[in-house]
Amino acid sequence: MKDKENSDGSYEGTYNKLISQEDVSVDEHPLYANLEKHQVSMSMVRPEFRPNHYRVLAVSLVVLAVILLIVDIGLGVYYNKLTGGHQTITDINSEVAKLQATYNLAIQRRDEAKKQLAAEVSEQQRTKWELEHQNRRCKDYENKADKIKTEIAGLKSHIPMIEEGCRHCLPGWTFMNSQCYYFAFSEAISRRSWLEARQFCKKQGGDLAVIDSTAKHMAVSELLNNYHDPSRPITQSGFWIGLRDVEEEGVWKWLDGRRLAEGYWNDGEPNNLNTEDCAAAYPRANPFKAWNDAPCSYSLKWICEMAPRFEN
Numbered sequence: 001m002k003d004k005e006n007s008d009g010s011y012e013g014t015y016n017k018l019i020s021q022e023d024v025s026v027d028e029h030p031l032y033a034n035l036e037k038h039q040v041s042m043s044m045v046r047p048e049f050r051p052n053h054y055r056v057l058a059v060s061l062v063v064l065a066v067i068l069l070i071v072d073i074g075l076g077v078y079y080n081k082l083t084g085g086h087q088t089i090t091d092i093n094s095e096v097a098k099l100q101a102t103y104n105l106a107i108q109r110r111d112e113a114k115k116q117l118a119a120e121v122s123e124q125q126r127t128k129w130e131l132e133h134q135n136r137r138c139k140d141y142e143n144k145a146d147k148i149k150t151e152i153a154g155l156k157s158h159i160p161m162i163e164e165g166c167r168h169c170l171p172g173w174t175f176m177n178s179q180c181y182y183f184a185f186s187e188a189i190s191r192r193s194w195l196e197a198r199q200f201c202k203k204q205g206g207d208l209a210v211i212d213s214t215a216k217h218m219a220v221s222e223l224l225n226n227y228h229d230p231s232r233p234i235t236q237s238g239f240w241i242g243l244r245d246v247e248e249e250g251v252w253k254w255l256d257g258r259r260l261a262e263g264y265w266n267d268g269e270p271n272n273l274n275t276e277d278c279a280a281a282y283p284r285a286n287p288f289k290a291w292n293d294a295p296c297s298y299s300l301k302w303i304c305e306m307a308p309r310f311e312n
């Protein structure tokens with residue numbers, strides 16, 4: 001600094017220089033004459049106060065402050081952006097971690113659900129099989145029930161015959177077509193040869209059945225079918241009747257000596273297979289094919305016949 005500082009602390013030299021420069025400008029610009037005069041008078045009153053100098057300084061400071069402020073704001077904004085970006089990354093990371101956890105949980109739940117589904121599917125399969133099994137059993141029972149119903153109906157229809165049998169026949173005998181009949185249905189009674197069966201009937205006062213009319217035959221057949229047990233082999237399910245061809249092969253005669261007029265032979269019978277001279281009735285769906293000739297020594301069931309008793 002070239003100007004010398006005075007004892008009162010003012011920059012007199014500089015100030016005077018400024019004044020002298022302004023003097024020129026005052027001459028050139030009369031419009032500012034008043035202002036200059038005022039400045040001069042002010043400097044003359046308070047020479048230590050130099051407004052232009054401070055103004056420049058103040059303006060510079062203000063400008064500097066504004067620049068600093070702008071820089072500061074800029075830095076602040078930049079920092080915010082940086083930290084904001086960092087925050088976003090942190091947020092994304094935590095979001096990813098959360099999503100990962102959710103995904104893991106979902107996978108675990110899916111696996112559990114899969115296991116449960118597999119268990120339920122196998123349980124369902126088992127239930128289906130059981131249902132099929134129960135349906136089969138149900139069908140079996142229904143079939144059995146139907147058979148039993150038919151049997152009951154058959155037995156019921158014979159109640160009057162049995163009741164009549166009680167009045168007109170021996171105990172255990174049935175009254176049909178004005179005659180008493182005995183059917184050896186009970187399994188407690190063993191099968192017998194034709195001759196032994198005849199002896200049983202005779203002891204009771206009767207003889208083996210003579211089925212010499214279609215009406216008789218139908219009644220006998222119905223009863224045989226009602227008591228028929230299909231599980232029994234056909235060879236054991238025959239009932240001896242009072243018919244033989246023992247005297248002359250192929251000439252069938254009833255016990256009373258009368259020749260057979262109308263037979264209800266099964267297809268191909270009588271075939272005299274290994275000498276078969278005795279006739280037996282079998283339970284058949286078609287009652288017109290109910291007879292067969294069998295060896296008289298065979299053990300079969302039998303049907304007895306006896307005249308009814310009528311009290312007067």
Ligand code: MMA
Pocket residue numbers: 234235269271273276292293294295
């Ligand atoms: C079969 C058949 C008959 C024969 C008997 C003997 C069930 O019928 O061959 O002709 O008389 O068996 O039991």
Ligand code: CA
Pocket residue numbers: 269270271272273276292293294
């Ligand atoms: Ca035969």
